[in-house]
Amino acid sequence: MSKRALISVSKKDGIVDFAKKLDEMGYEILSTGGTYRLLKDMGINAVKVSDVTGFPEILDGRVKTLHPKIHGGLLAIRDDENHRRQLEENGIKPIDIVAVNLYPFKETILKDDVTLEDAIENIDIGGPSMIRAAAKNYRYVTVLVDPDDYDKVVEEIKEYGNTKEETRFYLAMKAFGHTASYDSLIYNYLLDKNGVEFPDTITFSFEKSQDMRYGENPHQKAAFYKNSLKSFGISECVKLHGKELSFNNINDANAAIELLKEFDEPAAVAVKHTNPCGVAVADNIYDAFKKAYECDPVSIFGGIVAFNRKLDANTALELSKIFLEIIIAPDFEEEALAILEKKKNVRILKLSDGYVKEYDLKKVEGGILVQEKDEVDLYDDKLTVVTKNAPSERELKDLRFAWKVVKHVKSNAIVLAKDGMTVGIGAGQVNRIWPTEQSIRQAGEKARGSVLASDAFFPFPDVVEEASKAGITSIIQPGGSINDDASIDAADKAGISMIFTGIRHFKH
Template sequence: MKRALISVYKKNKELLDFSFFLKKKKYEIISTGGTYEFLKKNGLYPINISDVTSFSEILDGRIKSIHPNIYAGILANRSINKHLESIKNNNIKLIDIVLINFYPFNEKKSNKSIKMKSLLEFIDIGGPSLIRAAAKNFHYVTPIIDSNDYESVKKEINYNGFTSLILRQKLAGKAFNFTSNYDYIISKYFLKLKVEKFPKKINLFYEKKMNLPYGENPHQKASFYVDNINKKGSMYNFSQIHGKKISFNNIRDIDIAWKIVNQFYKPTCCIIKHSTPCGVACGNNNVEAFKKAYSADHISSFGGIAAFNTKISYELAIKINNLFLEVIIGPSYDDDSLSILKSKKNLRIISINNPISNKMDYVQVDGGLLVQESDYSNKNDNYKIVTKRNFSNQEIKSIFFAQKVVKFVKSNAIVVASGMQTVGISGGQTNRIWAARQAISRALELKKNKKKLVLVSDAFFPFKDIIDEVANSKLIYAILQPGGSIRDSESINACNNYGIAMAFTGKRYFKH
């Protein structure tokens, strides 16, 4: 008679149905303490593992399955006669299925009321050992770690009388993937207590949330994974309320747009196109913010993504619905606004409620991974005025508004702002003067009632030519940049000659 070992923390109807299936197929079922009692209570009469090991559970259940009678039954190579003879001589019976789920360490560690000593009891030892043993011997044993695989196992046993080698190998891979993830969660918890930002080894584990229609381009397959360990971050649990299936590029743009608007306390709108902000503005309400952001670059905004840090109102929905946008993002929506927005069949409507949680950035290169601290922050940086003229109060507000935008523009990045509105954005140029000219030219085209403008750069000016361009605009009178060039004095002297105020932050914001 075939045997199945079942030892689980989560006991539910699915498990019960699968156990009854095994009994119907003439499997003997071996169970540990709690699982044994659960199955027995529900009309199954499994074999208590203590009867197999001839040894009672000890140490409050820490030792119950670790025994040669169990592991030899799982690990025996059935193509080796010596193994089979050893099994027979020791009166050990083979085990054909091992079904395990672990103590929920990840869920319990999130409960701040559980002290470390109690949390240690949720580190599973027997479960990972048993499923690893079964996975190692997948040529003969079926390892089950995921209840989603019950149906596949049942189907093959019904059809063949046993599981196929292909399925067992797949389940073995899932088992090792799960145990490595489980160990990583525990490892990260202990390293975090030591504030180990850059551990000697990095393991990244994410859970697939959805398959995507395609990647950056239609010929590339893609999926979206979330950090299911920390369960934090704006992109962890966003929800799509309406529209076409979300794409790879949509997700990247949503991430950037949401990060930008969440730096501000006032109602803010950010419109993104190809991972680049084309218009950002704050307003007294989100309708005003949208009008300003859209008017900052209505051409580039066509087919873009619009994010808001406040509830989407009916009035805003009316404005949005007259335009072509791919995605709308907000923390919540009025019922009336949804009825308006849903009239467009393809418009993707996204709701996000989680705050930004980025602490580390990961960039994959061929054969390696670059890891750095995140540059995301909604706090103003310190600055030092280096010119004779100082910033006005209004210029300070506009300067630090623009600085929060320039961090998300590809280097070389220049942002020109009028009050709390971008009027010229340029980035991704290999030459900073080109970026400056493009941003200034765009700002002059808008001619926002001749208000004085400010300019922010993500890195220092290598030459004073940018100051000359600023002066020629006759509208820009305040500049913020990191400083640090060997020719800083030339830029400072030029600003003084033109009557332009300039400050250094000592911090650059390259984005590659």
């Protein structure tokens, strides 16, 4: 009995060459719709599925392969005498190869003018059914959803007369992954249309972007996956120069980009181990970088610097004087790029525009925590001056700046700022007084006249008391402690102005 292949693809890459080779090896080729017409136009002797089933395509093509003569040929256990008998009694021939990919649902919903009706019409039914049937019966059927696998299948058939079972098993795995991802995209699209944020079950679809040399540490294996649908930020950066990005590079660069998004004015953000070590705004990015560098010229070594404006040659010259792992900007002057490219290993990333709403995910043993991203800045109507003194216009500007930065510092977090730049950052301590002392020590004399931002409230007046000793003049914090009065009294005693925001920014 001659072997048979069913070919019906939405993406036609490589399919004509694959079909020709199967035809030359004596396979009867079944096909449908546009794939059938393409193969016939290219001189391949394809047979319409409707000629096999004896039933026409109906309902505008919605029903064409959902038929016992197709699925019987896919699902029959060839070694089972009862199955063989039933195939013969019903005039069903086995199908040995299935090459199918699905209606372009992803491409459809990414269109700006897509309607719900368009999306629904691009949900494939017959394709996933054939893929799953073939994959389930991998002991006998070869299923292909990826054009990259066509050549391997042809080579094995030429060498062995059939594909190897281990290959069919591997391709079955890929097939179920393909349909799972497809269904996940549909599910999440419909969740969005129904306004459901936290459903009873949750699935996400990601596609591997690259294998990493290793993970957070050299003994850990790792890979980088991008959102299957649409993504921005680090996942869409274009590497213009330098070595491949490591696991930690990507994680740190993401932290820099997330903080950079907070600013509309020209800004420079320096990050080390996902914590900012220097942040500044100015009239231009050259001045912004100089200020950010001054905040912590030690920690910036081996770090990441990100800008929200086109990088110029003068700023590139300053960057070239220090060792940096990554430099990120939305664009680069030609001269600036030439200067930076002289450093062989520095990674230069071009940042893409755009935004997509995503969940913030935190993996825990045996589960996952899912939340909205923390994208709140300040609610002006909730800002409350709780001290006798109110902040000056200059202080208020620096308080707003410091609040943007402290949101991106690991809790417990304290940020000191002055004149649009951080002068001290305390991160990730188990109590609030330690990061306060750390930030003041880092700032030195620059602490005098600076403002202080805290990501959470003060359980004791000790932070205010330390701020007073350092000459800090204004504080912004969420408020809400049962001991707020103690901190307010301490601020009034020191002549420090203090604002409560009514919101906090834990970042664990």
